[in-house]
Amino acid sequence: MNLATAKVWAGALCVFACYSFLWKENRFFRVFQNLYVGLAAGYSLVVNFNNVRRQAWGPLTTKGDIWVIIPMIFGIMLFARLFRKYAWIARYPMAFLMGLGSALSMKAIESDFVRQIQASLISWKGVGLGGTLNNLMLSLGTALALVYFFFTFKPNVVSNAAGRVGRWVLMLCFGAAFGSAVQGRLSLLISQMQFMLKDWLHLIS
Amino acid sequence: MKKEVPIAIGFLTAVLILFEYFFKTAVPAVSKIATDATNWGSIVSAIAMGLAAANLIIIHARRIRQRHPDAWMSWVLYAGILVMLLTGFAKPKTATANIYSFFFDGLYLPLGTAMFSIMVFFIASAARRAFRARNLDAAFLLVPGLLVMLGNAPIGRLISPWFPKASSWFMNYANVAGNRAIMIGAALGMVLTGFRVILGIDRSYFGGE
Amino acid sequence: MNALKWFGDLDKRWLYLLLLLVVVFPLLRPLGIPIDVTASTSQFIAAVDKLAPGDRMLLVFDYSIGGGPDVDPQAQVVLAHALSRGVRVVEVAFVDTGLNYAVKTVELWESKGKVYGTDIICLGYATGVETAISAFAQNISAVFPTDVRGKPIGSYPIMQGLKTAADFKLITEFATGIPGPAEWIRQVVTRFKVPLGCGVVAVMGPQNVPYLQSGQLVGLLGGGLKSAAEYEIAVKMPGAATAAMDAQSLGHLMIVLFVILGNLLFLVERQERRAAKVGGVRA
Numbered sequence: 001m002n003l004a005t006a007k008v009w010a011g012a013l014c015v016f017a018c019y020s021f022l023w024k025e026n027r028f029f030r031v032f033q034n035l036y037v038g039l040a041a042g043y044s045l046v047v048n049f050n051n052v053r054r055q056a057w058g059p060l061t062t063k064g065d066i067w068v069i070i071p072m073i074f075g076i077m078l079f080a081r082l083f084r085k086y087a088w089i090a091r092y093p094m095a096f097l098m099g100l101g102s103a104l105s106m107k108a109i110e111s112d113f114v115r116q117i118q119a120s121l122i123s124w125k126g127v128g129l130g131g132t133l134n135n136l137m138l139s140l141g142t143a144l145a146l147v148y149f150f151f152t153f154k155p156n157v158v159s160n161a162a163g164r165v166g167r168w169v170l171m172l173c174f175g176a177a178f179g180s181a182v183q184g185r186l187s188l189l190i191s192q193m194q195f196m197l198k199d200w201l202h203l204i205s
Numbered sequence: 206m207k208k209e210v211p212i213a214i215g216f217l218t219a220v221l222i223l224f225e226y227f228f229k230t231a232v233p234a235v236s237k238i239a240t241d242a243t244n245w246g247s248i249v250s251a252i253a254m255g256l257a258a259a260n261l262i263i264i265h266a267r268r269i270r271q272r273h274p275d276a277w278m279s280w281v282l283y284a285g286i287l288v289m290l291l292t293g294f295a296k297p298k299t300a301t302a303n304i305y306s307f308f309f310d311g312l313y314l315p316l317g318t319a320m321f322s323i324m325v326f327f328i329a330s331a332a333r334r335a336f337r338a339r340n341l342d343a344a345f346l347l348v349p350g351l352l353v354m355l356g357n358a359p360i361g362r363l364i365s366p367w368f369p370k371a372s373s374w375f376m377n378y379a380n381v382a383g384n385r386a387i388m389i390g391a392a393l394g395m396v397l398t399g400f401r402v403i404l405g406i407d408r409s410y411f412g413g414e
Numbered sequence: 415m416n417a418l419k420w421f422g423d424l425d426k427r428w429l430y431l432l433l434l435l436v437v438v439f440p441l442l443r444p445l446g447i448p449i450d451v452t453a454s455t456s457q458f459i460a461a462v463d464k465l466a467p468g469d470r471m472l473l474v475f476d477y478s479i480g481g482g483p484d485v486d487p488q489a490q491v492v493l494a495h496a497l498s499r500g501v502r503v504v505e506v507a508f509v510d511t512g513l514n515y516a517v518k519t520v521e522l523w524e525s526k527g528k529v530y531g532t533d534i535i536c537l538g539y540a541t542g543v544e545t546a547i548s549a550f551a552q553n554i555s556a557v558f559p560t561d562v563r564g565k566p567i568g569s570y571p572i573m574q575g576l577k578t579a580a581d582f583k584l585i586t587e588f589a590t591g592i593p594g595p596a597e598w599i600r601q602v603v604t605r606f607k608v609p610l611g612c613g614v615v616a617v618m619g620p621q622n623v624p625y626l627q628s629g630q631l632v633g634l635l636g637g638g639l640k641s642a643a644e645y646e647i648a649v650k651m652p653g654a655a656t657a658a659m660d661a662q663s664l665g666h667l668m669i670v671l672f673v674i675l676g677n678l679l680f681l682v683e684r685q686e687r688r689a690a691k692v693g694g695v696r697a
Binding site for chain 1: 323393
């Protein structure tokens with residue numbers, strides 16, 4: 001048996017192990033589940049070790065870039081979290097990562113706030129009645145859905161009615177998401193069956 | 206020292222990145238430091254993955270020490286980690302690389318895809334009992350869902366040309382209106398949370414005082 | 415009524431078996447249901463068609479193995495399309511398992527005659543999600559001083575003149591979660607104004623349509639495997655995604671049927687409960 005065939009048979013065994021859970025919870029499934037977690041953790045360690053070697057150790061040893069020692073020290077300081085007495089040491093690198101992440105996420109004000117509001121401010125007059133209704137849906141629908149999230153002013157008849165319509169808009173949106181979610185999950189099953197029928201059983205080309 | 210210095214580090218890092226974002230290369234030295242700091246974040250994150258793995262190993266060691274009935278499965282987990290560590294650094298086209306390829310392509314990949322693919326079976330059984338239009342709001346959710354499902358599948362057009370049109374309308378208008386509102390709200394929340402972290406008001410990342 | 419009740423009481427494992435059979439049957443006996451190409455897929459194809467031979471495109475493998483079967487066909491057909499037009503492709507990954515797909519893809523195209531380092535290259539994987547993307551966009555060589563084979567990236571012809579994300583003519587990103595289109599738009603498109611086309615799993619499709627509509631994306635393959643099938647049909651490179659569409663159709667039909675039957679059962683049960691209540695009051 002060559003390597004390619006061994007991989008296919010191992011893959012088929014994995015599929016049976018996972019799908020055995022559909023019959024009932026069993027140890028066969030649990031063994032492969034734990035194996036999967038172990039392989040994932042091991043793979044992550046290998047890949048990230050190579051990254052540190054490439055991004056930090058390489059520039060330090062080949063180009064003499066001593067500043068990369070700082071993130072390397074920060075990274076090692078993170079491991080202090082495993083020891084209760086010294087866990088406070090991990091705050092320094094965490095603060096660096098949080099400050100970095102927070103600043104980078106501020107760009108959402110341009111991409112997700114300003115640009116999206118801009119895109120909502122369209123003329124209600126579209127091509128024909130259908131076009132007009134579509135544009136109304138886009139701009140008014142967005143505004144009404146936003147009203148649904150306003151909890152900081154006193155409820156009144158207008159805001160309640162607007163919020164109600166906004167909630168319906170959100171339901172329509174979640175309905176579209178639900179349909180797409182089912183589509184996505186089904187694709188994974190189909191791909192799995194294609195592997196079994198083509199690569200393992202050779203029933204399809 | 207234990208509180209003030211981390212808050213200062215977070216604040217200064219954020220100010221540096223924001224300065225570079227707004228003023229770009231107006232002050233080249235600051236721009237270079239900010240770019241380096243962003244690269245350092247990637248290095249620290251890579252080392253942090255080791256912390257995640259260490260945590261996993263400690264949790265399972267505890268299970269083994271406490272002689273949990275399923276502790277032997279923790280050994281299976283350890284075996285998985287060990288195999289990847291021993292073979293993951295192999296040079297290409299060697300026997301060790303072949304072992305790595307067997308475990309990665311033969312076990313890890315199929316297990317990952319198979320585990321996620323079983324979710325559709327639960328959706329199928331939930332479709333019978335859980336997806337019910339009990340009230341108007343639920344109907345507003347279910348009907349577009351069904352229309353999108355039929356519209357997105359090629360068979361929808363064979364049943365009626367209105368299904369793809371309805372699906373397209375829901376995706377491009379109703380869905381955009383709702384998702385845009387969520388996006389705008391989330392962006393505001395992200396910025397406000399970011400400010401709280403930068404100014405040291407939110408210190409949840411300290412991990413307990 | 416009895417049939418509905420029987421359906422409601424049926425062991426769920428029979429439903430699992432039925433779903434499996436409904437998916438397997440059209441794979442063995444294709445039905446040939448025609449596939450239409452939607453507007454968003456056409457937009458994506460047009461974005462790739464705008465590239466001239468020799469232009470450099472960044473292809474980002476941001477997908478995990480859980481969603482890989484949904485998104486990988488998209489990445490493969492886009493790559494095949496770009497390479498067939500003489501476009502040079504630089505591959506990166508910001509999800510660790512995406513690296514595996516990137517490396518395998520490069521090896522596949524090398525075996526088909528493409529020259530590594532001239533036509534196609536794989537830089538590797540960088541940790542840090544949005545932080546890594548931002549760092550990469552500002553200075554490519556700081557994040558990837560060497561490629562996945564350990565050689566300095568400056569030694570490859572394809573990397574000459576590539577310093578920041580702005581130097582790419584098109585960025586195509588394929589994602590199953592975070593990082594995804596939102597992160598790339600925040601860190602790269604907003605600042606560097608590079609055209610970005612994204613392919614995502616079907617679950618993520620609806621939440622990214624606003625970006626397409628606002629012009630922040632030049633193309634969106636938001637239907638997972640279906641979008642891949644549409645792309646394959648449009649560029650006349652049919653593959654596994656096209657072959658899967660009959661199964662997708664029947665699977666959808668079955669689930670819709672289950673939902674309808676389930677709701678009919680719900681109505682019947684509600685009627686019976688109401689009748690029992692009225693009957694109880696009268697008695």
